[in-house]
Amino acid sequence: MTQHETLRLRDVTVALDGQPLIAGLSLAVAPGEVATVMGPSGSGKSTLLSWICGSVDPAFAIEGHIELDGRDITRTVPEARRVGILFQDDLLFPHLSVGENLAFGIPRGVGREERRKRIADALCEAELTGFEDRDPATLSGGQRARIALMRTLLAEPKALLLDEPFSKLDAALRSRIRRFIFDHAIERGLPALLVTHDPDDAAAAGGPVLEIGAGGAVEATAADAGASAARKTGAF
Amino acid sequence: MLRWFPALTLVLFLGPVAAGLVGTWAPAFGYLPSLGGSGFSLDPWRQLFAQPGLGKSLALSLGTGFTATLISLGIVLGFLASCHGRRPVVLVRRLLAPLLAVPHVAVAIGFAFLASPSGWAARLVSPWATGWDRPPDIATAPDPFGIALVCGLVLKEVPFLLLITLGALGQTPADRTLAVARSLGYGPATAWMKTVLPLIWPQIRLPVFAVLAFSLSVVDMALVLAPGIPPPLAPRILRWFNDPELGRHFLAAAGASLQFLLVAGSIALLYGGERLTARLGRRWIAAGGRGHSGRIGRRAGMAAMLLVFATGLAGILGMAVWSLARRWRWPDALPSAWTSGNWMRQADALAWPGWTTVTVAFAAALIAIALVLGCLENEQRNGVTPGSRGLWLIYAPLLAPQIGFLFGVQVLFISVGLDGSWAALVWGHLLFVLPYVFLALADPWRRLDERYARGARCLGASPDRVFWRIKLPMLLRPVLFALAVGFAVSVGEYLPTVFAGGGRFATLTTEAVSLASGGDRRVIGVYSFLQALLPWIGFMLAIGVPAWFYRQRRGMKIFAA
Known part of the structure; x- marks a missing residue:
């Protein structure tokens, strides 16, 4: 496994129509660590993630810098950033089979045999061996979430962004998928950044936690508290 | 390269329209060097206003255009207001595509096949109800007043306006708006007119203007369904353009410019009518009348829409039947002998x-x-x-x-x-x-x-x-x-x-x-x-x-x- 480096955000401010949403956020996410940004809906936390992956709505005025692997990627086009993102919805492409969805993630230039092998391996890892030709619409919510993660990981990202990817799953599934995603990020040594409004998610992530408050003030919550909570909830 | 697309599209698409307007207005004032018109003159306009029966042509255009537009709009709004969320809307939505796809001329010909003195409608009721043992000697399609043209236009415009309005309804919270109004005690149709129509009107206004512009200046349908002496303005202009005597082009260009003014003025008039209706409508809405259960309105709305769809579809069916007829004597309801020969004989020409x-x-x-x-x-x-x-x-x-x-x-x-x-x-x-x-x-x-x-x-x-x-x-x-x-x-x-x-x-x-x-x-x-x-x-x-x-x-x- 290649060794990844830290994802750094420096002095990020987000404003919409002159109203500050996030003021002065700085954060370093170490490889294999899942950091959390918490805030209520409309606090600009999803905007923060789309800014990091390079596809933010131009209506938002955003300043600050993103560094990944020692490069400043603030002005890089999205497809060259190597930042993977998972949304609330799995957004599997409905016109492609499960295998084709995964293939879409694999970088170009990888040979046909190798592509097939990587897809098979990814399906095996997601405990969905042999699902290549399935229609994504026939999969369960948990299966779809796992495929979405695999598709993102096959693109060989250097950082992983999680935009409340568990919030639409039911309670039982939620903690399992959450563990599945975190474990994969940690195992690959990826810096991961989660935004959520659910304290349970933050606790399970175990990394540093930032809270966006009124007027965009950013407050750091003790990382240790999160970590110990993670150990507790990590029992299942 | 992508950045050039809007500009390219505008040039390809609006360029000819703008150039076309200039190229029509210039000869209307005598300027068209290729036909010997090199100076500015009002002669084409003088010539135009000296045409016999020009007033009649104008009246026919205006009368049929406005009548067809208002009837079409009335049928669509009346139907949707009284039947919103009910089965007839679902049914009509399903039957919409085939009617929408039929070209204007085919609609006009289909209607003529139905409504002409020897058409299907007369055949179905003769001679047992009418006593006609031969086709009656009255002009129905075309008729001297343009009624057939209005009918043809309505058959074509109702499906179009219906499509646009259904699309607009899909983009507004119509169901919830209606539910709120109903819970405040408003009758269904009244609730629709007072709360839903104002929401969707901005989206259907331009299509309504387009319908009016089309109805005022239609040529192909008028050639089939409108009276010939004198015809409405637009087909008359085409006749001048087609005149072998090329000097008539100046007259035709003046006529085309008049047609443009006619449409522009009519749209302005409709726009004024819309403003006025909106003012009166506000008062009507604020007055708080709850309306009725709407059962009679619903019957009327459904009947009108049914008539439009049935006529349209029957017209198409009529064309199909005629194309397969070998012998079809008056007053038989169907041909007595069928053949595919009509198609075979036309194959080369087609x-x-x-x-x-x-x-x-x-x-x-x-x-x-x-x-x-x-x-x-x-x-x-x-x-x-x-x-x-x-x-x-x-x-x-x-x-x-x-x-x-x-x-x-x-x-x-x-x-x-x-x-x-x-x-x-x-x-x-x-x-x-x-x-x-x-x-x-x-x-x-x-x-x-x-x-x-x-x-x-x-x-x-x-x-x-x-x-x-x-x-x-x-x-x-x-x-x-x-x-x-x-x-x-x-x-x-x-x-x-x-x-x-x-x-x-x-x-x-x-x-x-x-x-x-x-x-x-x-x-x-x-x-x-x-x-x-x-x-x-x-x-x-x-x-x-x-x-x-x-x-x-x-x-x-x-x-x-």
């Missing part, structure tokens, strides 16, 4: 116009799709969204009367050496195909969840790859549907074929029009039914191909609506 129709329609629709996709993609990538003024531009060729600028377009084509070529024909059709293609595709394209594209970019795909591999395949159905819309529009075009083709190209539409005035009904039936059939085939393919292609992809069904 081949060339049929081929021209299909190739021109396909080319125009494909070019329109490419331009529209380029504009929409540019809009999303570069974040330039056209405002409501952009929509006026899109509607421009539909609001300006065709006869008001197509002569100028012909002059433009002559000056660039394109006149009478296949390319000119495609270009001429493109002017009218493009707006409909844009209207059909813009909403589904903009509605696609943008996170699919964002997610794909984060997976390392370039914008081009996202377009070809994600957006286009996901939107295959609306794209093919828009292509079918463009195809159908082109198949039905009459005037652009006459002008841009320089009289050198015959399509099914031009053949049907020239046959309609007096030819053998069995032959007319063949041409007009085939003309109606082509767009149907287009729509069937547009719906069937993606359904088959994605038969294993259940998730694609949600994009089917």
Whole structure:
């Protein structure tokens, strides 16, 4: 496994129509660590993630810098950033089979045999061996979430962004998928950044936690508290 | 390169319209050097106003245009207001496509087949109810007052306005609005008129204006259904343009300019009427009248809509029956002998116009799709969204009367050496195909969840790859549907074929029009039914191909609506 480096955000401010949403956020996410940004809906936390992956709505005025692997990627086009993102919805492409969805993630230039092998391996890892030709619409919510993660990981990202990817799953599934995603990020040594409004998610992530408050003030919550909570909830 | 698409589209599409207006207005004031007019003069206008019966022509145009528009709008709004959320709306929605696809001329011919003295309607009630043992000697289609023309226009405009209004309803919280109004004690139709109509009106206003402009200046339907002495203004202008004496072109150009003023003035009048209705409507809304249960209104609304659909579909059926008739004596309800011979005998004559129709329609629709996709993609990538003024531009060729600028377009084509070529024909059709293609595709394209594209970019795909591999395949159905819309529009075009083709190209539409005035009904039936059939085939393919292609992809069904 290649060794990844830290994802750094420096002095990020987000404003919409002159109203500050996030003021002065700085954060370093170490490889294999899942950091959390918490805030209520409309606090600009999803905007923060789309800014990091390079596809933010131009209506938002955003300043600050993103560094990944020692490069400043603030002005890089999205497809060259190597930042993977998972949304609330799995957004599997409905016109492609499960295998084709995964293939879409694999970088170009990888040979046909190798592509097939990587897809098979990814399906095996997601405990969905042999699902290549399935229609994504026939999969369960948990299966779809796992495929979405695999598709993102096959693109060989250097950082992983999680935009409340568990919030639409039911309670039982939620903690399992959450563990599945975190474990994969940690195992690959990826810096991961989660935004959520659910304290349970933050606790399970175990990394540093930032809270966006009124007027965009950013407050750091003790990382240790999160970590110990993670150990507790990590029992299942 | 993508950035050039909006500009390219405007030049290709509005350029000829603007040049066409100039090229029509200049000869209207005596300037057309190629025909010896080199100075400014008011003679064409003097000549125009000296035409006998000009007032009658104008009155006929205005009368039929406004009547058809207001009746069509009344039927659509009355029906939807009284039947919102009920089964008839579902049914009508299902029957809409086949009626919408039929070209104007075919609708007109179908109606003439029904309503003429020896038509199907008279046959069904004769002689047992009417006592007619031969076709009655009265003029019905065409009739001296333009009633048949109004009927034909209504048959064509009701489905169009219905489509637009249903689309607008889908984009507004109509159901919840209605539920709130109903809970405040308003009757269903009153609630709809007072709360839903104001919500959707901004979206249906331009289409209503387009309907009015079309009805005031229609040529092809008027040639079939309107009286001939004198005809309404637009077909009369065409007659002047076609006069072998070339000097009449100045007169025709003045007439075309008058037609433009007529349409512009009428739209202004309708706009004023709209403002006035809105003011009075506010008072009516604020007065708090709750209305009634609406049962009578519902019956009336349903009956009117049923009549429109039944007549439209019966007209098409009538063409099909005539095309297969060998012997059909008055007053038999059906032919006594059937044959496929009409089709066989016409096969050779049909081949060339049929081929021209299909190739021109396909080319125009494909070019329109490419331009529209380029504009929409540019809009999303570069974040330039056209405002409501952009929509006026899109509607421009539909609001300006065709006869008001197509002569100028012909002059433009002559000056660039394109006149009478296949390319000119495609270009001429493109002017009218493009707006409909844009209207059909813009909403589904903009509605696609943008996170699919964002997610794909984060997976390392370039914008081009996202377009070809994600957006286009996901939107295959609306794209093919828009292509079918463009195809159908082109198949039905009459005037652009006459002008841009320089009289050198015959399509099914031009053949049907020239046959309609007096030819053998069995032959007319063949041409007009085939003309109606082509767009149907287009729509069937547009719906069937993606359904088959994605038969294993259940998730694609949600994009089917």
